[in-house]
Amino acid sequence: MNPTLEMQSKSTSTNPFLRLNYEPAMESLGEDYADVVAAAQFPLHLLRWRNDRVLTQIGLDPAQVSDDDFIEAFGHFQAVRPFLALRYHGYQFGEYNPQLGDGRGFLYGQVRGIDGELYDFGTKGSGRTPYSRTADGRLTLKGGVREVLASEALYRMGVRTSRCLSMIETGEDLWRGDEPSPTRSSVMVRFSRSHIRFGTFERLHWHGRADLVRKLLDHTIAVYYPHLWGKESQDALFYAELVQRVARLVAQWMAAGFCHAVLNTDNMSITGESFDYGPYAFIPTYDPAFTAAYFDYSRRYCYSNQPAICYWNLEMLQTPLKLAMSGADLTAGLEQFKEHYRSAYCEIMLHRLGLETLSVPEAEEIITLTLQFLAETQMGYNDFFIKLRQEFHANWREDVKNIWSQDSLKPKDGNTLAEPQIKILDNWRSLYHQFLIRLPIEEMEAIAQRLIQSNPLKILLRPEIQAIWEPITLEDNWQPFYDLIEQIQAS
Ligand SMILES: Nc1ncnc2c1ncn2[C@@H]1O[C@H](COP(=O)(O)OP(=O)(O)OP(=O)(O)O)[C@@H](O)[C@H]1O
Ligand SMILES: [Mg+2]
DSSP: OOOOSOOOOGGGOOOGGGSSOOOOTTGGGOTTSEEEEOOOOOSOOEEEEEOHHHHHHTTOOGGGOOHHHHHHHHTSOOOSSOEEEEOOOEEETTEEESSOSOSSOOEEEEEEOTTSOEEEEEEESSOOOTTOTTSOOOEEHHHHHHHHHHHHHHHHTTOOBOEEEEEEEEEEEEOOTTSOSSEEEEEEEEEESOOOBHHHHHHHHHTTOHHHHHHHHHHHHHHHOGGGTTOTTHHHHHHHHHHHHHHHHHHHHHHHTEEOSOOOGGGOBTTOOBOOOSSOEEOSBOOTTOOOOTTOTTOTTOGGGHHHHHHHHHHHHHHHHTTTSOHHHHHHHHHTHHHHHHHHHHHHHHHHTTOOSOOHHHHHHHHHHHHHHHHHHOOBHHHHHHHHHHHOOGGGTTOGGGSSOTTSOOOTTSSOOOHHHHHHHHHHHHHHHHHHHTSOTTHHHHHHHHHHHHOOSOOOOHHHHHHHHHHHHHHOOOHHHHHHHHHHHHO
16 A cells, blocks of 8 residues: 555654554455545634543553643644555445445544554544545534443443543634534544454445455454454354354343444444444333434334344354355354354343353343333333332341332333332342352442442433433533543542
């Protein structure tokens, strides 16, 4: 790949971002997967968010990185490597779309984390590319704010997710159908375990390039599944592990009460990581039909459809992979999805209930009762787990009557519980008590700790986002935004 951009010489810069050891992993694949692009020039650069926690993950000391360093690298886009707009297609709402690709972003560079994994710095809102079609290549400020918040909230909840490294306001007026316009602009840098999407493979199948599928598959396994590299059945093992990772990811969303909203195959990472937070929402109450995107008329991506959609996406991925590997291995890999999902979901939900080491049927019994109660009462989905965290006491083990104080659990309307709801709760209580008495008293502290770990006190519901967005739009006051992130991370 012949970079035409002028690069900053690493040795002359004092900017830590320009001195990182960028690995040309994607570049090394050659010219068939990406286009070299230039970044837009913006009229303004205001650093609105820097993620110091991500800095430490790549071995940088936040104290040694100035705001100007962020702006130089991720606002003015001082280059170290060529910027690559990655090519991809994808199934969007079930329809194949061959007109996709990074239309408002590019791969800035790839760096090794201190954990030994390779991470992407991928931009969003950095200008037009050959894949922008008629759109402006930009990201709204609200879009940037929402993605920062989603990724921090999911990260705190233990979801395998990308994070935002930086978000810079860029001073342009944007026009959008779903925001009062003109609306403010931003550019974001995402820190993720690869931007290779299911749709990256789908595009190669569309062009009939079995050779390029093979090459990308080798790359994916060597870089992102290195423990499988060189094994005789590495392709089969790779797909089986991807299925397992995706099943676990969707179980994490479901347990967290997260509705991604746009599970197109171009938004599915080949590393089984969650990313691209557009019209997402956390469910306010337990409602299987909850749909986050207003334009999702058929409710294709509603909360409870997410496991089936992830399965379908994995199935669609078989088409390009079949150009390089055995169809029987793909079928066998996907067959494990349901079982992986079931056990991951049980494990994570049990943790949210403070428990561990129950058999899957036992776990399902208490989880079913929990969901029944939440469906019947429509109390806040995450509020239930927060209340459990706050109320759990070692004396619950002594007597079933100690479990839940009198009116700690209220239905959505604030009234006291109705007869059928009390009945479900009583069943829940006695089952929970049965589990507790099986455990030694010392285990009660471990339960309390699990409840703290799995049930953060701050949940990112839509009113929370609205509440920080108003001060930003009305008086350019960013303090509530920073406070909210602080609360998310600390709770
Ligand atoms: N404002 C825009 N300008 C140019 N292209 C856009 C714009 N918004 C979306 N696109 C393109 O439309 C397609 C679908 O967009 P989608 O919102 O899923 O991705 P994205 O949010 O831009 O990027 P990512 O998936 O990395 O988060 C992508 O090809 C994307 O690049
Ligand atoms: Mg996307």
